[in-house]
Amino acid sequence: ERMKFTSYIVYSVVLTALVYPISGHWHWGGGWLFEMGFIDFAGSTLVHALGGFSAFAAAWILGPRIGKFNKDGSSNTIPGHSLPLAALGVFILWFGWFGFNGGSTLSGMSPGIGFIMVTTILASAAGMISALITYWIRAGHASTEMALNGILAGLVAITAGTANVTPVGSILIGLIAGPVLVFGMELIEKVLKIDDPVGAIAVHGFNGMWGTIAVGLFAYSGTNTLTAMGEVNGLFYGGGFGLLGVQVLGTVVISAWAFGTMALTFFVLKKTLGIRVTEREELEGLDISEHGTVSYPEFGYSSVPASGD
Template sequence: MNANLLATGINTVWVLLCAALVFFMEAGFAFLEAGFIRAKNSLNIVMKVFTDTTVGMLVFYVCGFGLMYGLDRAGLIGTNGFFLSGNLGHLKLGIPLYAYWLFQAAFAVAAASIVSGAVAERMRFAPYIIFTALLTGIIYPLAGHWVWGGGWLSRLGMLDFAGSAVVHALGGFSALAAVWVLGPRQGKYNPDGSVNVIPAHNLHLAFLGTFILWLGWFGFNPGSSLSGLDMNIARIALTTNLAAAAGGTASMLFTLAKWGKPDPSMAMNGALAGLVAITGGCAYVAPPAAVLIGLVAGVLVVVAVGFFDRLHADDPVGAIAVHGVNGTWGILAVGLFAEKGGLFYGGGFHLLGVQALGVATVALLGFAATATVFYLLKKTVGIRVSAQEELEGLDLNEHGVGAYAGLVTEPFYETVLEEPSLSVLQKSVDRITERV
């Protein structure tokens, strides 16, 4: 057998396998976000993640991929490749175009799912569909083109191996803009500015989502090599895993020291923060640096969650802290720890400056574009459910069915004392009667 043909076959299988792992991360997003919020909204958030994978995939096929990887125009935008048509020879792929598209599409929908958790429990479903289409079809592809598609940031020498900036900082700061326009959930903040904890309904489910995301990252980072014959994939997998472990450890120990008890939700987000932070530099840094990057991320996520709560940016799952803050940290860490060009390896400040400019630009794009889209949606179709619908839950009001049939999903005192909760019970009875 021809050696080149064999190499192409191995690389194709490798990329398809990694694409499947990245796609499976959507299950992780769904479980993590559903577990972190209240039961009465858990089906709605899974539907939003499902929308990312369906609508997002189609829109990325229609126009997103072309804008991201088409022939460059002025370093800003791709101009061909829509519907995967036309000449894309400039990509110089060593694998079939279709395999490459599947891998990139899984990244696009992951960026959208970062936002879904931040807007949980109060955003209407229909406008979320519109936003997902715009994020996967225009906003994310623009950032991707600048860094990966031959755009102006790639020409400056920005390094973002698997997307600390393109996927995570973009998604995290998009989430910040979304919650800023949307506003906090009812009861989250008191008139004096103090914060009320709204408990997660199923932390076991959230832990399952965390483990699935961790597993998917072995496709996310090593898969970005696009080659199963690249011996660096083992090192990339190692740095990825070490950063995740360090992030989870740091969050556990930091919350233990801070509050006297290790916080489970912060432990999960600490591991995810480590994964986000190492994503940009997993191919460029040594294992000890990966541990340090993860340790910083694990502490940073705890501090950032409290910071954004004080700003009344209500993010039920911590997406802004995990992805926005630690995506930024991960890109800056490349400028510090990259073995070729990093500040601590004798490279001076040049790479660090390029990294800072790149992540600031990508974050600004995500924030500004999302704020504009959400503001326009708010002024036209509306983005938020009514106060009563929010109290009753989005599962029943947006989808007509609850996630846990036959189980009481509200505390007993709310069922007894609050009229809107009686409305929920009546709606459930009415639907059961109709089906019978």
């Protein structure tokens, strides 16, 4: 809604060609985190926290949308154009997540795929319920948007340990993901004054961290047949603080790597290509200025002369 498309392309190339492959190698490529016993089965940190903290850097340097914050620091709600489409998108993501987590077994014949489906659906449902209830308590009313983001928060959180935690553990991880989402979004908007329209920082960044750290608490050796880690237990199953410490270390290092490198990238882009469109282009809509088209011609844009002209 406010970023130049050319700078977005450059940022995407840096993220996918440099930042993600390097941190991915640290674990999935047999690097130093793998050697330490770090567990992130399908990418709570390696995919989601990395993306979430990249978004954190982008939103911070880019600045808020026009009209988001008042002079006294209070924020205004800028609603999306279609809640039904948002819900449809979440349901598509929800369905696709079974392939995302299940596919990380790297074998369509793996008997553990069914187990992964169970932990995935339980965590996402728990995340939806806890996010809805938490927001209801905080705001005095239920929110469909928060329920939808709660689904995503639960999915993000379970992605690291989907093959390593019990069904009960997955429910607890999802239940905690909801409050992490709600309070995380409040922190970003009300305290840090950062404009994150879709809640990406809280959904992916904060819950990616939580889900990965949660493996150090809830990992159970009886479910570890799908990983190369062998007999590994988290703190709550008698494993001590060893795994928990490794999970915290890996999560913090990867998140800091993403935030630092992408903040530097956006700073350089801001000083060279520029990262933000003009005020007029932002108000007019980037479909017109950046892509030369109109997504919603029924709302005031027409090439047909008015009657009498």
